[in-house]
Amino acid sequence: MRIGIGYDVHKLVPERDLILGGQEIPFELGLLGHSDADVLVHAIMDALLGAAGLGDIGRHFPDSDARYKGIASLKLLGEVKHKLELENYWINNIDAVVVAQAPKLAPYIEMMRQNIAETLGIKSKDVNVKATTTEHLGFAGRGEGIGAYAVCTIANKNF
Numbered sequence: 001m002r003i004g005i006g007y008d009v010h011k012l013v014p015e016r017d018l019i020l021g022g023q024e025i026p027f028e029l030g031l032l033g034h035s036d037a038d039v040l041v042h043a044i045m046d047a048l049l050g051a052a053g054l055g056d057i058g059r060h061f062p063d064s065d066a067r068y069k070g071i072a073s074l075k076l077l078g079e080v081k082h083k084l085e086l087e088n089y090w091i092n093n094i095d096a097v098v099v100a101q102a103p104k105l106a107p108y109i110e111m112m113r114q115n116i117a118e119t120l121g122i123k124s125k126d127v128n129v130k131a132t133t134t135e136h137l138g139f140a141g142r143g144e145g146i147g148a149y150a151v152c153t154i155a156n157k158n159f
């Protein structure tokens with residue numbers, strides 16, 4: 001079994017949709033990025049790539065590449081799945097935490113788990129997503145941005 005870790009942060013700005021775990025969430029601000037800036041999916045992709053020893057999302061999907069402008073991060077997650085498959089890896093489980101002072105994410109967590117699990121072809125019970133505030137401390141606590149951490153375990157079919 002191999003372990004991976006991912007971490008990402010995006011800035012909250014007006015006039016952008018807030019997409020987390022492939023789910024559009026009603027909020028007055030959205031995350032800024034070259035893609036849809038789905039910080040949760042970005043952390044998960046980095047965890048998966050890391051576990052497989054395949055680098056990070058910036059290496060595979062550079063933000064200088066126009067193909068990725070505005071792209072749904074779930075689509076990139078599907079590409080990451082394919083890259084792992086080519087190396088004969090299967091995904092055992094993912095655990096993640098979104099760090100956001102607002103909005104309240106609890107009502108959307110199950111949908112996020114389903115979106116991610118469906119994209120990866122695994123069960124939603126194997127994709128755990130949590131949310132926490134930082135009790136108004138730091139950039140997340142001031143509502144300047146949202147962060148996400150993810151860990152995963154994967155294994156190789158050949159070993």
Ligand SMILES: Nc1ccn([C@@H]2O[C@H](COP(=O)(O)O)[C@@H](O)[C@H]2O)c(=O)n1
Nearest residue numbers: 100101102103104105106131132133134
């Ligand atoms: N954006 C968020 C943050 C937190 N939650 C839920 O609230 C619980 C308590 O959060 P604390 O930061 O006060 O510990 C947390 O366990 C989540 O269930 C949320 O839904 N959305």
Ligand SMILES: C[C@@]1(CO)OP(=O)(O)OP(=O)(O)OC[C@H]1O
Nearest residue numbers: 033034035057058061062063068
């Ligand atoms: C996802 C990518 C795609 O171009 O762009 P961004 O949305 O800017 O996100 P970031 O976390 O900065 O990672 C870089 C890129 O891989």
